[in-house]
Amino acid sequence: MADQVPVITIDGPSGSGKGTVSQLVADHLGWQMLDSGALYRLVGYAASSTDADFGNENEISEIASNLKVDFDAGRILLAGADVTDLIRTETAGNNASKVAAMPAVRAALLDWQRDYARSPGLVADGRDMGTTVFPTAGVKFFLTASAEERAQRRYKQLKEKGLPANLAALTAEIEERDARDRSRTASPLVPAADAIEIDSTVLGIDEVVRIVLQKAHDVYATAL
Template sequence: MAEIPILTIDGPSGSGKGTVAARVAEVLGWHLLDSGALYRLTGYAAHKAGVDLADPAAVAPTARNLQVNFGDGKIFLDGEDVSLAIRTETAGNNASKVAAVPEVRAALLDWQRDYAKAAGLVADGRDMGTVVFPRAKAKIFLDASAEERARRRYKQLKDKGIDVNLSGLIAEIEERDHRDRNRSVAPLVPAEDALVIDSTDMNVDTVVERVLQAVHEVYPETRTA
């Protein structure tokens, strides 16, 4: 069986990895995995059901039994359009909490790996290169300062009509960074063989170009994409 080419893009909240991953996947004609959406969905579903997000025995079944449909750029949970609801900072923080539960990560692991299909996969997340696809040949760790990431999230959420406070966003991002980087299971760290890109002073087009260069270096056949 031919090897499925995989690009992993990991990084903290607001680093721009989702936007970059979508752009790169479109250029290459590859599938796209937004792994963060799965954790956001788990956190959202658990919170809505009144589940203790720190209780592995309660949260893990939620992750295993997600009734999710992706289509037309929208995400449906149990038939409800939650596309915007799971993108709030509260949903992001809940995602970070459930992501620290080993049983949740185990429940979602096979689901994520099943996304690796021809012609290729761009996997966006926090442990794509370290845990989910450790053998991927192309790995990126996309970072930026907490202040810059907060500004990006502020604009993104405002554009969606979501009311947010910039100083509050900075505090939430720093809190989430600390939790993600220091959790005992799959902490947020660059894979040893990942290319680290600091996008603080870079625009999206520049980052996309740099990522595509990295992909072309390990998958030369993509140069025609």
């Protein structure tokens, strides 16, 4: 049962560092790791690739219900095709935000996400992990950073990959995505009432990981 497995949820907006922190914590503990954002990116990418109507919630939820996805050694395969890098573009991120606002899509992916809670434990990264998907998790965090700092991080990532990037455009896109994620009616981007909030604007990844691991050891001492 999911509620009998130790779960750490790390929610927050795009670019807050939650994905990196979640992976490092999961690796340290030897636990499963759920990148829920990848599922929504996959739905958005699949919808875009098939010219689906983003205004038709039933059509998009049908795509979500029938994803043929495999996670293999750090790579993500959709119907056998490697889409790991394709779903990490800014366009894919914006499409993910659009489909994530659809209640039927969120419902279609809910059981899939909860199924990741397996022994010895799970670190779940997303936007509603602590509020909707794993509301009874014993350890919850909400990780954030200023829009400007998150845009700078994304700008650096793109430049390191040799890809074109515009800092002002990235900042505007992040602010637009934040507003859409926070205002949606289905599982909006908000901290769980019992989540510990961390502003990573001036904190290094190692420091954030240390804080999360300390809380995990305090709560799940017998499971570690």
